[in-house]
Amino acid sequence: MQTTDRLAGVLAPVVTPFDRDLNPDGARLVRHCRWLLDNDVGLAVFGTNSEANSMSVAEKLDLLAQLVDAGIPPARMMPGTGCCALPDTVALTRAAVGAGCAGVLMLPPFYYKNVSDDGLYRSYAEVIERVGDERLRIYLYHIPPIANVPVTLTLIERLLRDYPGQIAGVKDSSGDWDNTRAMLECFQPDGFDVFCGSESFLLATLRAGGKGSITATANVSPAPIARLYRSYTDADADDQQAALDRTRGIFQNYVMIPGMKAVIAHYAGDPGWARVRPPLDECSGAERERLLAALAEVGFEMAGLG
Amino acid sequence: MQTTDRLAGVLAPVVTPFDRDLNPDGARLVRHCRWLLDNDVGLAVFGTNSEANSMSVAEKLDLLAQLVDAGIPPARMMPGTGCCALPDTVALTRAAVGAGCAGVLMLPPFYYKNVSDDGLYRSYAEVIERVGDERLRIYLYHIPPIANVPVTLTLIERLLRDYPGQIAGVKDSSGDWDNTRAMLECFQPDGFDVFCGSESFLLATLRAGGKGSITATANVSPAPIARLYRSYTDADADDQQAALDRTRGIFQNYVMIPGMKAVIAHYAGDPGWARVRPPLDECSGAERERLLAALAEVGFEMAGLG
Numbered sequence: 001m002q003t004t005d006r007l008a009g010v011l012a013p014v015v016t017p018f019d020r021d022l023n024p025d026g027a028r029l030v031r032h033c034r035w036l037l038d039n040d041v042g043l044a045v046f047g048t049n050s051e052a053n054s055m056s057v058a059e060k061l062d063l064l065a066q067l068v069d070a071g072i073p074p075a076r077m078m079p080g081t082g083c084c085a086l087p088d089t090v091a092l093t094r095a096a097v098g099a100g101c102a103g104v105l106m107l108p109p110f111y112y113k114n115v116s117d118d119g120l121y122r123s124y125a126e127v128i129e130r131v132g133d134e135r136l137r138i139y140l141y142h143i144p145p146i147a148n149v150p151v152t153l154t155l156i157e158r159l160l161r162d163y164p165g166q167i168a169g170v171k172d173s174s175g176d177w178d179n180t181r182a183m184l185e186c187f188q189p190d191g192f193d194v195f196c197g198s199e200s201f202l203l204a205t206l207r208a209g210g211k212g213s214i215t216a217t218a219n220v221s222p223a224p225i226a227r228l229y230r231s232y233t234d235a236d237a238d239d240q241q242a243a244l245d246r247t248r249g250i251f252q253n254y255v256m257i258p259g260m261k262a263v264i265a266h267y268a269g270d271p272g273w274a275r276v277r278p279p280l281d282e283c284s285g286a287e288r289e290r291l292l293a294a295l296a297e298v299g300f301e302m303a304g305l306g
Numbered sequence: 307m308q309t310t311d312r313l314a315g316v317l318a319p320v321v322t323p324f325d326r327d328l329n330p331d332g333a334r335l336v337r338h339c340r341w342l343l344d345n346d347v348g349l350a351v352f353g354t355n356s357e358a359n360s361m362s363v364a365e366k367l368d369l370l371a372q373l374v375d376a377g378i379p380p381a382r383m384m385p386g387t388g389c390c391a392l393p394d395t396v397a398l399t400r401a402a403v404g405a406g407c408a409g410v411l412m413l414p415p416f417y418y419k420n421v422s423d424d425g426l427y428r429s430y431a432e433v434i435e436r437v438g439d440e441r442l443r444i445y446l447y448h449i450p451p452i453a454n455v456p457v458t459l460t461l462i463e464r465l466l467r468d469y470p471g472q473i474a475g476v477k478d479s480s481g482d483w484d485n486t487r488a489m490l491e492c493f494q495p496d497g498f499d500v501f502c503g504s505e506s507f508l509l510a511t512l513r514a515g516g517k518g519s520i521t522a523t524a525n526v527s528p529a530p531i532a533r534l535y536r537s538y539t540d541a542d543a544d545d546q547q548a549a550l551d552r553t554r555g556i557f558q559n560y561v562m563i564p565g566m567k568a569v570i571a572h573y574a575g576d577p578g579w580a581r582v583r584p585p586l587d588e589c590s591g592a593e594r595e596r597l598l599a600a601l602a603e604v605g606f607e608m609a610g611l612g
Contacts, residue, residue, distance in 0.1 A: 053391065053415075053418075054390060054391050054417070056391045057363075058393075059391075084390075085360050085361050085362045086328070087362040088362050108585065109585045110417065112360075113451070113452055115586065116585075118587050119584050119586055120584070122584040126328075126584055149585075277392060278415070278426070278428040279421040279455075280418060280421065280425055281421075281424050281425045281428075
């Protein structure tokens with residue numbers, strides 16, 4: 001088995017900018033990725049917060065190529081590649097591996113509900129077999145509040161046993177610390193890397209041996225989250241976590257994706273950044289002003305954007 | 307506005323056969339569609355029971371072309387075209403309209419949950435505007451148990467007001483008769499055609515002025531369901547409905563898609579028909595035998611298959 005550097009730290013599910021016609025805007029995306037990297041945050045492009053499932057496979061392949069062509073390092077990338085349809089997941093995963101991405105974040109197929117672990121096992125196994133590349137590193141994506149289809153501990157155990165080289169870890173967006181802790185206890189000792197899905201759990205995850213966080217808020221507040229990752233054994237770690245929680249709490253009063261895009265649009269001086277694809281709704285002007293005011297109260301800033 | 311014959315009666319969300327490599331099998335699909343038409347059932351290809359969301363857009367475009375090339379009449383077809391991503395929905399819808407299909411069945415984008423009616427309105431409106439074809443007839447697909455994203459009465463009202471030519475009706479798979487009745491009372495008088503999502507509600511739907519049913523079981527038991535549609539004012543209509551309910555009740559003890567495929571495989575003498583794509587699981591041999599035995603007890607048969 002080929003050894004590669006494993007991803008660790010804080011990654012952002014990078015929000016996707018759209019142009020006037022609601023087409024993905026590669027140039028704006030490249031700029032945002034560079035800013036995130038400058039702030040020590042990796043790139044989980046095509047995640048839930050990227051509106052990835054609102055884009056076609058062709059659009060995602062094109063954006064990935066634009067990022068790589070622009071010199072964004074694939075070693076810092078974990079693109080989301082899990083779709084409902086097996087051939088779509090295979091196509092995106094193959095492209096990500098071919099581009100040299102350090103890993104892929106893979107939703108289970110999410111249309112059918114109450115499917116069996118057997119069926120989900122075969123979904124992941126088919127992708128691994130069809131991609132057929134030893135460089136493949138899969139991070140399973142457990143996000144029951146949105147996908148409604150869970151990645152259970154028994155599924156992880158079975159996949160990890162049969163594909164120890166390919167099953168690299170998990171993003172746990174359950175919001176349930178008991179579940180994250182169980183993943184950490186059961187599988188992190190085997191080199192299965194656990195990332196929490198919100199920086200609210202960053203300190204707890206790191207103290208329990210986890211590898212970091214893949215979190216929406218890293219799109220708008222990368223530096224403080226990445227700082228806690230680097231300094232979580234410092235004396236002020238709990239204070240840092242409390243500060244992260246305050247900022248997160250403000251964003252969570254709004255719909256996360258349009259809220260973050262409105263904030264980026266404001267700080268970048270680029271109103272077009274606020275666009276979302278349907279079925280999401282752009283922030284209203286009043287919502288945006290309230291959100292910005294609440295953020296100003298906790299000293300929030302975004303420097304060096306755009 | 308161009309006038310076209312509106313779809314009515316019983317349609318099957320046609321199950322999709324797969325070959326050994328799990329690729330869609332156009333030849334088997336054409337045969338099954340012909341058998342359904344011979345039994346007076348229309349073709350809602352690419353529905354939930356078709357594993358449509360387990361197929362790529364390219365696979366569906368290819369199957370649609372194969373059906374049309376084989377002489378399957380588009381006037382009897384209502385392909386499912388609703389995907390998570392706007393460009394995918396537009397591409398499939400455009401192809402269906404271009405092929406002359408009588409209508410399309412359109413899921414709302416179903417990845418994000420708890421989205422607003424505003425966002426869903428814009429999703430449908432964007433598709434209508436981008437397809438930009440007066441022949442387009444959209445049947446909204448309300449299936450909250452699986453999509454988790456509902457098509458509410460207020461959303462229908464707004465779409466019907468703004469796009470009366472394009473919004474043609476609904477398939478209500480809520481399983482909630484109060485909801486179907488509300489759709490019938492509110493919108494059927496305006497020419498918005500209500501199809502129930504299970505033949506369990508066929509008689510009630512027709513008596514309340516609805517147009518028919520788009521129902522899984524029509525894949526395996528088309529003739530008796532179509533007969534009730536044609537003869538629902540006859541004296542034996544309630545007895546016919548009771549007989550349909552008995553057959554439906556048997557299938558509902560199994561996972562519907564693999565169960566129906568196992569039954570088709572048996573009666574067609576073609577074991578390959580039983581294949582499903584992950585995340586679904588094929589029926590076990592024991593399940594299949596129990597299902598076939600239960601069906602035999604109510605005199606179930608499939609004649610002239612394959």
